[in-house]
Amino acid sequence: MTATAEIVIIIFLLLGVFLTLAAAFGVIRLPDVYTRNHAASKSATLGVMLILLACFLYFYLIEGHFSSRVLLGIAFIFITAPVGGHLISRAAYNSGVKLWEKSVRDDLKNKK
Amino acid sequence: MKTNDVILQTTSKVVFFMIVLFAIHLFFAGHYNPGGGFVGGLMTSGAIVLLLLAFDIKTVVKGFPIDYIILVGIGLLFAVGTAAGSLLFNIPFFTHAFGDVTLPVLGKTSLHTAMLFDTGVYLVVIGVTMTIIQTIGESE
Numbered sequence: 319m320t321a322t323a324e325i326v327i328i329i330f331l332l333l334g335v336f337l338t339l340a341a342a343f344g345v346i347r348l349p350d351v352y353t354r355n356h357a358a359s360k361s362a363t364l365g366v367m368l369i370l371l372a373c374f375l376y377f378y379l380i381e382g383h384f385s386s387r388v389l390l391g392i393a394f395i396f397i398t399a400p401v402g403g404h405l406i407s408r409a410a411y412n413s414g415v416k417l418w419e420k421s422v423r424d425d426l427k428n429k430k
Numbered sequence: 431m432k433t434n435d436v437i438l439q440t441t442s443k444v445v446f447f448m449i450v451l452f453a454i455h456l457f458f459a460g461h462y463n464p465g466g467g468f469v470g471g472l473m474t475s476g477a478i479v480l481l482l483l484a485f486d487i488k489t490v491v492k493g494f495p496i497d498y499i500i501l502v503g504i505g506l507l508f509a510v511g512t513a514a515g516s517l518l519f520n521i522p523f524f525t526h527a528f529g530d531v532t533l534p535v536l537g538k539t540s541l542h543t544a545m546l547f548d549t550g551v552y553l554v555v556i557g558v559t560m561t562i563i564q565t566i567g568e569s570e
Contacts, residue, residue, distance in 0.1 A: 387452070394448055401441045412433070 323379040327372045334368030337361050350418040351410045359403025366399075367392050435484065442484035449477035457552055467548035471555030478556075479563060487567055498560040505553030512546040 344357025374388040417424060453473035460466030481490050516525040528542040 387455070390448065390452065394445070397441060397448075398445060401437060404437055 320380065323375065327375050327379070330368050330372035330375065334365045334372060337365030337368065339365075341365060350421075351415050352407055352417065355403050355407050355410075359399055359406075363395060363399040366395055370395070439484045442480050446477050446481055449480065450474060453477065457548070460548060461542065461544070467551030468555055471552040472559065474552075475556045475559035475563075478560060482563065482567065487564065491564075498557040498564070500557075502554050502557035502561070505550040505555075505557060508550030508553065509547055510550075512543050512550070515543070 338361070341358050341361035344361060345354050348354045348357055370388055370392050374385060374392070377383045377385050377388070411426065453470045453476075456465035456473060457467060457470030458465075460470070478490065478494065481493070512526075513524045516527075517523060526543045526547075528540065528544075530538055530540050532538050
């Protein structure tokens with residue numbers, strides 16, 4: 319039982335760390351604000367949620383302590399991080415940051 | 431260009447209650463766990479600041495018709511009152527009392543007068559933070 323729990327926790331932790339690393343590489347390598355924001359807000363959100371889930375499972379299955387505030391943290395990040403990304407992107411667009419020169423579509427161009 | 435804040439306002443309305451619940455949890459957990467009046471008060475005012483960001487200052491004042499300077503006064507009164515209450519029983523200033531009380535709904539609960547002092551800290555922290563932010567926000 320404990321060995322299975324440990325394996326599940328290790329898988330969640332490694333997946334979460336990998337996704338956070340992928341988000342960091344995306345922020346470095348992608349060309350403009352919007353694609354970088356896309357990488358950072360999606361991948362890092364799921365990565366942090368997986369790490370928190372592993373933390374919750376560790377304390378629940380190994381230590382026997384049900385930590386509801388970690389669950390609340392998972393829900394909180396799931397709600398707020400995409401909204402944060404949306405607001406940063408919108409602020410960038412409204413202040414006139416250019417899209418990448420190879421972008422093919424800009425639906426908001428005629429709305430201004 | 432007129433901005434459309436539906437996403438921000440809807441999430442703020444949901445998240446506000448989560449933050450306030452967590453603040454109350456921190457406030458009541460302060461005796462046995464990390465937390466207490468200071469963090470709880472800061473987090474409650476953080477929730478109100480989130481509403482200030484999502485809506486304008488007049489809407490929030492209408493929603494919370496509180497004079498925060500009076501809130502500071504009430505908090506200080508709580509703190510001084512619990513500290514001076516020990517003088518009535520002929521024991522030194524700031525001596526706290528505690529004990530188990532049987533309440534009608536909650537059952538046997540251990541209560542401590544340090545909680546009332548913490549309530550004072552909580553109210554003062556909310557009052558001071560909101561006074562600072564609202565006075566900075568209103569002067570244009």
